[in-house]
Each structure stands twice: as C-alpha cells, then as structure tokens.
Amino acid sequence: MVRIKIRKEIPKKRYVTLAILAFVCILLVWSIVSELGLVESIFLPTPRSVIRYTMRSIANGTLFANMGISVYRILAGFCLAVILGVPIGIIAGTFKPFEAVVRPISEFIRYMPVPAFVPLIMVWVGIGESAKITVIFIGTFFQMVLMVADDAMAVPDDLIHASYTLGTNNFTAVTKVLIPAMLPRLMETLRMMIGWAWTYLVSAELVAANSGLGYSILKAQRFIKTDAIFSGILIIGLLGLITDRIFAYINKKLFHWA
Amino acid sequence: MLGLRKRNRLPDRSSHIEANLANSKIYVNDVSKIYHSEKNDVLALQNITMNILDNEFVCIVGPSGCGKSTLLRMIGGLDEITSGHIIVQDMDVYGPGVDRGMVFQSYTLFPWMTVEENIRFGLKMKKMPQEEQKQVVQKYLEVTKLTPFANSYPKELSGGMKQRAAIARALANSPEVLLMDEPFSALDPQTKAEMQLLMREIWEVEKPTVIFVTHDIDEAVFLATKIYVLTQRPGTVKKEVPVYLPFKRELELKDTTDFLQIRKQVASLIY
Numbered sequence: 001m002v003r004i005k006i007r008k009e010i011p012k013k014r015y016v017t018l019a020i021l022a023f024v025c026i027l028l029v030w031s032i033v034s035e036l037g038l039v040e041s042i043f044l045p046t047p048r049s050v051i052r053y054t055m056r057s058i059a060n061g062t063l064f065a066n067m068g069i070s071v072y073r074i075l076a077g078f079c080l081a082v083i084l085g086v087p088i089g090i091i092a093g094t095f096k097p098f099e100a101v102v103r104p105i106s107e108f109i110r111y112m113p114v115p116a117f118v119p120l121i122m123v124w125v126g127i128g129e130s131a132k133i134t135v136i137f138i139g140t141f142f143q144m145v146l147m148v149a150d151d152a153m154a155v156p157d158d159l160i161h162a163s164y165t166l167g168t169n170n171f172t173a174v175t176k177v178l179i180p181a182m183l184p185r186l187m188e189t190l191r192m193m194i195g196w197a198w199t200y201l202v203s204a205e206l207v208a209a210n211s212g213l214g215y216s217i218l219k220a221q222r223f224i225k226t227d228a229i230f231s232g233i234l235i236i237g238l239l240g241l242i243t244d245r246i247f248a249y250i251n252k253k254l255f256h257w258a
Numbered sequence: 259m260l261g262l263r264k265r266n267r268l269p270d271r272s273s274h275i276e277a278n279l280a281n282s283k284i285y286v287n288d289v290s291k292i293y294h295s296e297k298n299d300v301l302a303l304q305n306i307t308m309n310i311l312d313n314e315f316v317c318i319v320g321p322s323g324c325g326k327s328t329l330l331r332m333i334g335g336l337d338e339i340t341s342g343h344i345i346v347q348d349m350d351v352y353g354p355g356v357d358r359g360m361v362f363q364s365y366t367l368f369p370w371m372t373v374e375e376n377i378r379f380g381l382k383m384k385k386m387p388q389e390e391q392k393q394v395v396q397k398y399l400e401v402t403k404l405t406p407f408a409n410s411y412p413k414e415l416s417g418g419m420k421q422r423a424a425i426a427r428a429l430a431n432s433p434e435v436l437l438m439d440e441p442f443s444a445l446d447p448q449t450k451a452e453m454q455l456l457m458r459e460i461w462e463v464e465k466p467t468v469i470f471v472t473h474d475i476d477e478a479v480f481l482a483t484k485i486y487v488l489t490q491r492p493g494t495v496k497k498e499v500p501v502y503l504p505f506k507r508e509l510e511l512k513d514t515t516d517f518l519q520i521r522k523q524v525a526s527l528i529y
Contacts, residue, residue: 161336162366162424164354166431167383180370257370257411 045227050234053227062216067239070201070213073129077136077204078197082190085141089148090182094174102145110142115203127208135207139200140193147193151185152178184255191247198240213239282345283467284310284333284435289342290492291328301492302328306342308486308495310435315461315468317478320488320496321528326471327439329493333469334360334437347434356380359428363440365420367412373423374399374408380431398426401460418449422456429466438470442477451509454480458507475528479503479520480512487527497527 027047033039034046041049057063092102114135121134155178163177205214213232220228286308293300302325310316318326331337333344335354344351346358354360367376377398381391399405402422412420421441428436442450458481461468472478478485485499501520503511511517 156364156366158362158364158366159368161334161354162360162362163368163379164336165334165356165358165360165433165437166380166427167356172383177368181368183370255370257413 042224042226045230049227050230053225054231054235057216057231063235066211066213066216067235069211070205070236071239073132073204073212074136074194074197074201076129077133077200078140078194080133080137081141081144081193081197085144086148086186089145090152090174090179092145093149093152094178099149103149106142106145110146114139114200115206118203118206122207131207132204132209132212135204136197136200139203140197143196144189144193147189148186151182151189154185155181184251184258187247187251187254191244191251194243194247195240198236198243201236281311282309283312283314283347284308284469285343285345286310286329286333287343287345289329289332289344290340291325291332291337292340304492304494306488306493306495308498310467310469310484313465313467315470315481315483316486317470317472317482317484318486318488319472319475319478319524319528320493321490322473323491324488325491325493326473326488329488330437330439330469330471333435334358336360356384356431357434358437359431359433359435360437361421361424361428361439361441363443365412365417365424367415367420367423367427369412372409372411373404373415373426376412376423377427377430379427384431394430398430401429401464402426402456416449417445418453421445421453425457425460429460429464433466435467435469438468440472441470443472443474450477455507455509457481462505475521475524476512479517479524480507485524487524499524499527 030044031047034041034044035048054063057066088102092099117138118135121131121138125131125134159181160173160177163173168176201212202214202217205212205218209215209218213236217229217232220226220232286306289303289306290301291303293302306329308316318329320326328337332339333346333351335351335358339351349357351358367373368379371379374395377395378391381394386394395408396405399408402425404419404422404426407415407419407423412423415423424441425436425438442453445453454477460466461481468481470478470481479501482501485501487496487499488494489496499520503516503520
C-alpha cells in the first residue's frame with residue numbers, strides 16, 4: 001500500500017514554518033561560516049556587517065534615494081512594456097496572421113542577452129534615464145508578448161464559440177469574452193514579468209548611472225566592498241518579493257471567481 | 259444576420275424533399291466533411307441529408323468518431339462545410355449566429371459572470387431594453403430551476419447546474435434551434451436522469467426545435483421525437499427512426515416495452 005505523498009496538501013501553518021525555517025537555515029550557515037572566519041570576509045561578509053552597512057545607508061539617506069530611483073526605472077520600463085506588449089500579445093494570440101508576424105521575431109530576440117544591448121542603447125538613446133528604462137523595457141517586452149499570446153490562446157475555444165452563438169462578432173468576442181477570460185492568467189504573467197524586470201535592474205544601471213540600487217552594487221564591486229554588494233542584492237530581492245506579494249494579493253481579490 | 263446568408267439559389271432537390279420543405283426548419287442537404295491534414299485527407303461525413311421540422315426534438319446517435327458532433331458544429335456554423343448546404347429557416351449557414359443557440363459538452367459559462375449575468379449576455383448583445391431583459395432572465399431562471407442561484411458564480415455550481423444555466427442562456431436568446439452537443443455526458447447517472455427529465459419538460463412547455471447529439475441510446479430514445487442513426491466513419495445516415503412514445507414522459511418510461519423496443523432497434527443499427 002502507498003501513502004500518497006505527491007502533491008498532498010499540508011496545513012498552511014506548517015508551510016509558513018518550513019519557509020521561514022529555510023531562510024533561517026541559510027542565515028545560520030552563512031553566520032557560522034563567516035563569523036568563524038572559515039571564509040575570508042572579502043569573499044563572504046558576516047551578516048552583522050551587512051546589516052551594519054544597510055543601517056548606515058538608511059541613516060545617511062542613500063538607501064531610500066537609490067530605492068526610489070530604481071523603483072521608478074523599473075515601473076517606467078515595465079509599464080511601457082505592458083502598454084505595448086499586452087495588446088500586441090493579445091492580438092498575436094488571437095489572430096494567426098499577427099502571430100506569424102510577431103511570434104518568430106519575439107522568439108528570436110528574447111534569446112539575445114540584454115546586457116549586450118547596453119552599448120547599443122547608449123548610442124541610440126543616450127545615457128539619461130530613458131536609457132535605463134529602455135534596458136528594462138527590452139528585457140521584459142519580448143517575453144511579455146509571447147507569454148500574453150499564450151495566455152490568450154489558453155482561453156478555451158468553446159467559450160469563444162459559445163459567445164458567437166450568443167451574438168458576438170469577432171471584435172466583441174475578443175473584448176467581452178476573450179480578454180475577461182484571460183485576465184487572471186494575464187495578471188499572473190505580469191506578476192512574473194515584474195519579477196524579471198527587477199533582475200534586469202543591474203544591467204540597466206550599467207548605463208552611466210550615478211544612482212540606484214544596481215549602481216550601488218556596481219560601485220561597491222569596484223572597491224570590493226562585499227558587505228555593500230550583499231546589502232544591495234538582498235534589498236533588491238526583498239523589494240522583488242514585496243512586489244510579487246502585492247500582485248498576488250491583488251489578483252486574489254480581483255479574480256475571486258476564478 | 260450574422261452567420262447566415264440569404265439564399266438566392268436553391269440547390270437541386272428531389273420533388274419528395276420539396277414537398278417536405280413547407281415546415282422544414284433545418285435542411286441538411288448532401289453535406290460532406292473532409293478533414294485535411296498534411297499526410298492525408300479524412301472523409302468524416304459523407305452525403306448527409308436531414309430534414310428537421312419545426313418543434314422537433316431530434317437526437318443524433320452513432321458510434322464514437324462517426325462525426326455526429328462535427329455535423330452539429332457545422333449546423334452551428336462552427337465547422338466549415340466541405341460540400342453541400344445547410345439551410346436554417348431558408349438561410350444558408352456560413353458561420354455561427356444567434357438563430358442557433360448551442361450547449362456544449364464542456365462547461366462554457368463565463369466564469370466572471372453570475373448565472374444571471376450569463377443568461378443576460380445574449381440579450382445585452384442584441385440591446386434588448388433593460389426591463390425586457392429582466393423578465394426574460396427571470397423566466398429562464400425559473401424554467402431551469404436556478405432562481406435561488408441567480409447570483410452565484412459558475413465555480414460555485416455543480417456540473418448539472420452549470421449545464422442548466424447554459425441551457426437557460428441559450429434559450430433566453432429565443433433561437434430558431436437549440437443545438438446540444440453531448441451536454442450531459444460529463445454528469446453522474448443520477449444528475450443525468452434529472453437533466454433528461456428537465457430537458458424534456460422544457461421542450462414540452464417551450465417547444466424549441468432541438469438537435470441533440472449523444473452516444474447514449476437511452477437518452478436519445480427518452481428525449482427524441484426522431485432519431486438519426488449514423489454509421490461508422492465516414493458517417494452517413496443509416497436510418498431515421500421515429501420515436502412514437504407518449505408526449506409526456508417520466509423516467510418510468512424507460513422500463514416500458516415500447517421504450518425498450520425502440521432502444522433495441524436503435525442499438526441494433528449501431529452495433
């Protein structure tokens with residue numbers, strides 16, 4: 001006899017406990033290894049020094065200034081990608097001729113490494129804010145088109161066919177049925193994409209930046225200040241996690257029917 | 259009207275068929291369907307001719323893969339006709355339209371709308387006045403016994419209730435014909451029997467013309483006034499079986515000799 005373990009539900013409390021435990025374990029191993037001097041602090045700073053550095057940057061205001069500018073860049077690049085990518089993705093996922101035009105090109109471009117575009121972007125749009133926003137945009141746009149197209153295609157044919165028999169035409173079938181039906185998946189896609197936008201932050205701030213979380217990491221790298229690097233990476237991770245949770249919460253509230 | 263084109267040329271018909279056309283609701287004339295694929299072409303349906311009269315409850319049965327659903331979808335305008343004509347109320351079918359309501363095997367209620375909003379959808383599309391919309395919705399909620407669930411979302415409903423709401427949604431649009439594609443095949447036997455009874459009740463009161471595809475012979479005999487039995491692929495009409503059973507039907511009917519006799523006849527045509 002088998003006691004089923006695969007995908008067996010566990011109480012929420014235990015889930016949360018295990019998740020916290022995992023974080024604590026990593027912190028513990030990190031503390032032991034660094035505090036006991038098993039690894040040189042230039043390679044692995046102690047948690048205490050990372051916290052100390054973070055506290056200091058909060059105190060002198062640089063952390064929040066950097067955070068603000070970085071959040072702005074990400075939101076601007078991401079919103080631009082959404083405004084353009086979502087409609088194009090929906091059309092590509094709905095009408096085959098558009099898919100033929102859009103999909104192969106996007107598949108091609110999305111494998112290109114974003115940091116490699118940085119020199120080009122500097123030539124094309126200069127070194128101002130728009131350059132950083134462009135990097136985020138390129139990093140997310142092509143992926144977004146493809147994923148949104150998939151979301152649109154995931155709406156069952158029968159749902160659309162049923163709407164045709166209730167009096168929709170090709171336009172209203174899209175606006176009144178296909179789009180509302182795909183919204184929960186679309187929002188999940190956007191949630192994933194904003195996560196990706198965060199990962200492109202450092203690439204974006206490679207472009208002649210003098211502020212931002214990514215920039216502070218790059219600057220720390222020049223002076224091999226590993227505590228600062230750690231602090232920056234952890235803050236980015238934390239902000240990413242918060243954005244993700246906000247999205248998850250909104251989606252749950254908005255799509256109670258799903 | 260969407261999905262229909264006014265006929266300007268009638269196809270050649272034998273005089274026998276023409277005599278029938280007076281009260282013909284749906285006329286399927288020599289329809290064939292070929293599926294093209296890269297490797298080969300598959301003939302799914304061959305020379306299907308059917309004449310369905312006003313207010314008839316027609317069931318189409320046949321072995322699985324005989325193309326009965328394809329035929330229904332062609333009448334609904336959701337699949338292309340390779341050759342032949344399908345005429346609904348003197349209009350050629352070339353696409354889907356509101357004159358042919360459809361209930362699918364899969365659940366097709368719009369999940370973001372309540373039951374009431376689902377039923378209202380078609381009425382909104384044709385811009386019926388608000389007051390009238392309300393009345394029609396009320397009526398079909400009652401017909402399908404869903405009034406207490408008017409404000410429920412589809413995910414809160416059982417399978418049987420979902421299909422009832424789908425039937426209400428289709429009927430609210432007052433289509434010329436209600437097309438049903440194995441709508442009860444995913445339901446448990448108990449619910450299925452209840453749904454059959456309700457479907458028959460609705461038909462007795464509302465008198466819609468119904469074309470109902472099923473692989474369940476019992477279901478076909480219980481519901482239909484006429485059964486078309488199709489053959490194995492390529493599907494052709496093997497026989498048109500009239501069902502001479504009482505107008506008012508209860509589940510006990512399924513145990514009567516009359517019922518069993520027709521059942522046996524249909525079964526022998528399939529197997």
